[in-house]
Amino acid sequence: MRSFPLSSDRFDRRTFGQRFGLALIFVLLMLALALLSDRFLTPANLTNILRQTAINGIISAGMTLVILTGGIDLSVGSVLALSVTIGAALMKQGWPVELSVLAALATGAGLGCINGVLITLARIPPFIATLGMLTMARGLTLMYTQGQPITGFPAAFRWLGAGDIAGIPVPIALMLLVFVAGGFLLYRTSFGMQIYLLGDNPTAARLTGVPVNRLTVLVYTISGFCAALAGLILIARLDSAQPTIGLGYELNAIAAVVVGGASFSGGEGGLVGTLLGALLIETLNNGLNLLNVSSLWEQVVKGVVIALALLLYRAIGSRNSR
Amino acid sequence: MTSATPRLKLINVSKTFPGVQAVKSVSLEAYSQQILALVGENGAGKSTLMNIINGVVQPDSGSIMLDGVEVRIDSPRRAQSLGITMIHQELALIPELTVGQNMFLGREPSRGGWIDWNELYRQTQQVLDRLGIAISARAKIAELSIAEQQLVEIARALSYQARLIALDEPTSSLTDRETEILFRLVRQLRAEGVALIYISHRMEEIFALADRIAVMRDGELITAGPASEFTPQRVVQLMVGRELQPSASQPAQPRGEPILRATNLVAGKAVRGVSLTLHRGEIVGMAGLVGAGRTNVARLLFGADRLDQGEIWFEGKPVSIRSPRDAIRLGIGLVTEDRKAQGLFLKQSVRNNAGAGLLERLSRFGFVNFRALTQQVSDLTTRLRVRTPSLNQQVRNLSGGNQQKVIIARWLALQPKVLILDEPTRGVDVGAKADIHALIRELAAQGMAILMISSELPEILAVSDRILVMREGRITAELNRAEATQDRIMQAAVGQE
Structure with a gap:
């Protein structure tokens, strides 16, 4: 990116373009799908989309914080796998559901914390540190399970995937909870504000007294926690924990965050955009399914749509001089 | 023609x-x-x-x-x-x-x-x-x-x-x-x-x-x-478009008790044994050529760089300043030399830039009291005459002088006891410069200890109560206001053999 003094309002317009451009794309996509398929705009299908979004949505919420600091977390898929494997194994050994769930969440948070420590104290770049964690956590998962899935969980646990609270399916309720809590954290607390400062200018943040290391460790811890939570919902729904679970999920999460308007250089973006981004991707998947598009084409279409969304932002964003 | x-x-x-x-x-x-x-x-x-x-x-x-x-x-x-x-x-x-x-x-x-x-x-x-x-x-x-x-x-x-x-x-x-x-x-x-x-x-x-x-x-x-x-x-x-008050010298203030004392600071080749004392209510100007180690001394006092040797006393007690956070907690502020790279959060608003240091102080259980934040920032930007359409304006859209004022506002909000300013008026227009000089004097009059690094001799002479000159990592001269002239400072800065 070039930056010239006095090309003044470029950013304001871009934020505006991204926020409303994304909502616009979303509405257009909904309209198009509603016209193309009469099964799309039914309560059952819409609920289904939300439920499908929950997994990626929750992971993306954690990823948003990480990307806002200017970092990246490639390990979420593997952290998810190792966390749920531990949770599942404990349940099979007869641990109470609550304790097993807590253990899984603690594993996710702990692995995320290790990421954060590697990045801050050992000064390993986030890309490399979390890439290492990706391989290591996946390896441990495969080693522990011997490649075998763990299946058959207590009903109390499966409630996480199939139950509902006041009519709202639990996965959707948990996703909303994560985004609301995340929103408070990001926009109302000094912690959240400092994430933006850190992502915007790490040098200035340190010189302003922002506790850079503590903040970074916490952000990766949250990301690991979110991955474990998403994983628990997933295995509760499937009633099975495959050792290859969560493979490639990091890319889906990054896609949602980026479509949501966050910048890889940090300090720019937010949770509302990420939620929209995750919903957009899932709606697209759902629509292509309804239209009986071959799943081989699904990937291609998804990629093209992501690219188009980003191009649109840029077009809206840079139209400041004729 | x-x-x-x-x-x-x-x-x-x-x-x-x-x-x-x-x-x-x-x-x-x-x-x-x-x-x-x-x-x-x-x-x-x-x-x-x-x-x-x-x-x-x-x-x-x-x-x-x-x-x-x-x-x-x-x-x-x-x-x-x-x-x-x-x-x-x-x-x-x-x-x-x-x-x-x-x-x-x-x-x-x-x-x-x-x-x-x-x-x-x-x-x-x-x-x-x-x-x-x-x-x-x-x-x-x-x-x-x-x-x-x-x-x-x-x-x-x-x-x-x-x-x-x-x-x-x-x-x-x-x-x-x-x-x-x-x-x-x-x-x-x-x-x-x-x-x-x-x-x-x-x-x-x-x-x-x-x-x-x-x-x-x-x-x-x-x-x-x-x-x-x-x-x-x-x-x-x-x-x-208006008359400026001349930024001429004023009579030296009687200086207060010492607040920060550093002895024999050493860091690599840049700082080779610097001792200095800052007093309440005193403006100390630091002159020298670019690369003489002035910025390094500022960063050492602020905990931004690691000290190889030397001791720092603050309010009479030996302290160990290992990070800017430590320094800020003691009551030391640093306005850095390079606004864009080290000071500003360009994608953020004027409010978030000026209030960056206040976030934690104005929080209860982590939740920021945004009303108080906006109020304090608004008071300061008014006092410093920051020209901005609103506090929500992105700081990158402000002129250099106003950006500098925003950063100074950030530090004033924390009410430091010692404020270090590194080239505070670089790339700043005459109006803002006069404002900044007046402000520095006002802060000193209120009892703040000021260390001002500047490469502009007229600025050093106009603002400082006492002048330190650095050359090659050492302090080569200490002059009071009465004896300081551009010639004497330059001689000490370049090292007359």
């Missing part, structure tokens, strides 16, 4: 950014073999005008003539091919490449499809030698001082057969000696027939160099004419 066709002629050029008319119907000429000084406060529209000439932004209306021919300058590349070059305050060199590689970037001389490195360095050296710049063509940019980098930029401009060169605040990071080299270069370019536009806030420079002077204010060209028709006082008046 009116007989000649002007090299550059702007006719009724206007440019509006949303919410601001940055340039209002400006008509202006620049002639070859002349230096036109373009002056005005930051935000007066100079930078936009220069960006128009350089093809970075397109004017909404008006026309541009180059040697009598109307031209459309729709990109910096186009400007370059027309022989128009701009030398920015912020340098556009690639640090990891050599001088020669930078100079011929994108147009390397080649032989049989391969870059002819020998030829490239030969030509580069030729340009450097002709200009009397003592730098090797094979030196890496990162290894050069800021001043040397600036000279390389000028040399590069020249290697493009420039017809018009615009220099934006070229001396803001140069020492006096380097400034002289630059002046010689600028005059040489003039003699060679180049038209020069020289943007500066420094009256001495303008009157030393300019053939003509053009004054801008609030986007308009206020006046333009031969330099002989102006006096420095007149120019300043035209620029600010």
Whole structure:
């Protein structure tokens, strides 16, 4: 990116373009799908989309914080796998559901914390540190399970995937909870504000007294926690924990965050955009399914749509001089 | 000179950014073999005008003539091919490449499809030698001082057969000696027939160099004419549109008790045994050449760099300052030298920039009291006369002087006991500069201890109660206000054998 003094309002317009451009794309996509398929705009299908979004949505919420600091977390898929494997194994050994769930969440948070420590104290770049964690956590998962899935969980646990609270399916309720809590954290607390400062200018943040290391460790811890939570919902729904679970999920999460308007250089973006981004991707998947598009084409279409969304932002964003 | 066709002629050029008319119907000429000084406060529209000439932004209306021919300058590349070059305050060199590689970037001389490195360095050296710049063509940019980098930029401009060169605040990071080299270069370019536009806030420079002077204010060209028709006082008046209080010396305040004492600070080769004491209510000026270790001392006191040796006492107690956070907790603030790289959060609002340090102090259970934050920031920006349409304005849209005030506001909000300012008025216009000087005095009068690093001797002499001079990592002189003169400071700074 070039930056010239006095090309003044470029950013304001871009934020505006991204926020409303994304909502616009979303509405257009909904309209198009509603016209193309009469099964799309039914309560059952819409609920289904939300439920499908929950997994990626929750992971993306954690990823948003990480990307806002200017970092990246490639390990979420593997952290998810190792966390749920531990949770599942404990349940099979007869641990109470609550304790097993807590253990899984603690594993996710702990692995995320290790990421954060590697990045801050050992000064390993986030890309490399979390890439290492990706391989290591996946390896441990495969080693522990011997490649075998763990299946058959207590009903109390499966409630996480199939139950509902006041009519709202639990996965959707948990996703909303994560985004609301995340929103408070990001926009109302000094912690959240400092994430933006850190992502915007790490040098200035340190010189302003922002506790850079503590903040970074916490952000990766949250990301690991979110991955474990998403994983628990997933295995509760499937009633099975495959050792290859969560493979490639990091890319889906990054896609949602980026479509949501966050910048890889940090300090720019937010949770509302990420939620929209995750919903957009899932709606697209759902629509292509309804239209009986071959799943081989699904990937291609998804990629093209992501690219188009980003191009649109840029077009809206840079139209400041004729 | 009116007989000649002007090299550059702007006719009724206007440019509006949303919410601001940055340039209002400006008509202006620049002639070859002349230096036109373009002056005005930051935000007066100079930078936009220069960006128009350089093809970075397109004017909404008006026309541009180059040697009598109307031209459309729709990109910096186009400007370059027309022989128009701009030398920015912020340098556009690639640090990891050599001088020669930078100079011929994108147009390397080649032989049989391969870059002819020998030829490239030969030509580069030729340009450097002709200009009397003592730098090797094979030196890496990162290894050069800021001043040397600036000279390389000028040399590069020249290697493009420039017809018009615009220099934006070229001396803001140069020492006096380097400034002289630059002046010689600028005059040489003039003699060679180049038209020069020289943007500066420094009256001495303008009157030393300019053939003509053009004054801008609030986007308009206020006046333009031969330099002989102006006096420095007149120019300043035209620029600010109001009378300025002279920033002359005031009687020294009686200083309070010592608050910060450092003994024998050592860090690498940059700081080789520095001892100093700061007192409440006292302004200590720190002079010296660029690279003398002044910034390093500031960073050590602030915990931004690691100390190899030495001790720091704060309010009579030995303290260990291992991070800026520690320093801030004690009540030490640092306004850094490089606003953009080390101070500003460019994507954030004025409020979040000025309130960056307050976030934790104004939080309960982690939740920020935004009403109190906005209130405090608003009080400070009003007190410091920060010119911004609103506190939600992105800080990147403010002028340099106002950005600097925002950073100072950030520190004042924390009510530090010791405030270190590193080149607080670099790249700041005269109005904001006078404001900042007045503020520094006011803060000292209220009992704050101030350490001000500056490369501008008049500033050091006008503001300081006591002056420390550094050379090669050591303090070589300590002068009180009465005995300090520019000569004595310079002698200590360069080391008279």
